[in-house]
Amino acid sequence: MKPNTRLWSVQVVLAALFLFAGGMKLIVPADALAQQAHLPGLFMKFIGICETLGAVGLIVPGLTRIRSELTSIAAAGLVIIMLGATVVSAIQGPVFGALVPGIVGTLAFYVVRGRWESVPQRARVYQSTPALRRAA
Numbered sequence: 001m002k003p004n005t006r007l008w009s010v011q012v013v014l015a016a017l018f019l020f021a022g023g024m025k026l027i028v029p030a031d032a033l034a035q036q037a038h039l040p041g042l043f044m045k046f047i048g049i050c051e052t053l054g055a056v057g058l059i060v061p062g063l064t065r066i067r068s069e070l071t072s073i074a075a076a077g078l079v080i081i082m083l084g085a086t087v088v089s090a091i092q093g094p095v096f097g098a099l100v101p102g103i104v105g106t107l108a109f110y111v112v113r114g115r116w117e118s119v120p121q122r123a124r125v126y127q128s129t130p131a132l133r134r135a136a
Helices: 003-027 030-037 041-064 070-092 095-118 121-128 130-135
Strands: none
Touching: 003 041, 003 070, 003 095, 030 041, 041 070, 070 095
């Protein structure tokens, strides 16, 4: 299997997972979310919005071929969310519960690395150098 095919497969699985998880957080009432997660309900709603937008960011830039570097940025945001979920899961209950968000975070990091390496060097320099952005 080609690396691009593997990346797309992981991206589609992650997008489906985060779309489902984020969508559920947006549908379920904030009070119920707060009881389940032992975190503030509004914070869980915010995480739901971030997960949903991250799922969109994993797929749409690659399909449209517009600003494809955003895919690695979306995946990086999902890595941060999964790091938090892993830590919270490990603190709140058995450490075994932190295994799933840890694996999902690792898959998201795989997408970050794979898609960041496919971004042309010119785009990376342009993004990281404010002086070049102003000159263009």
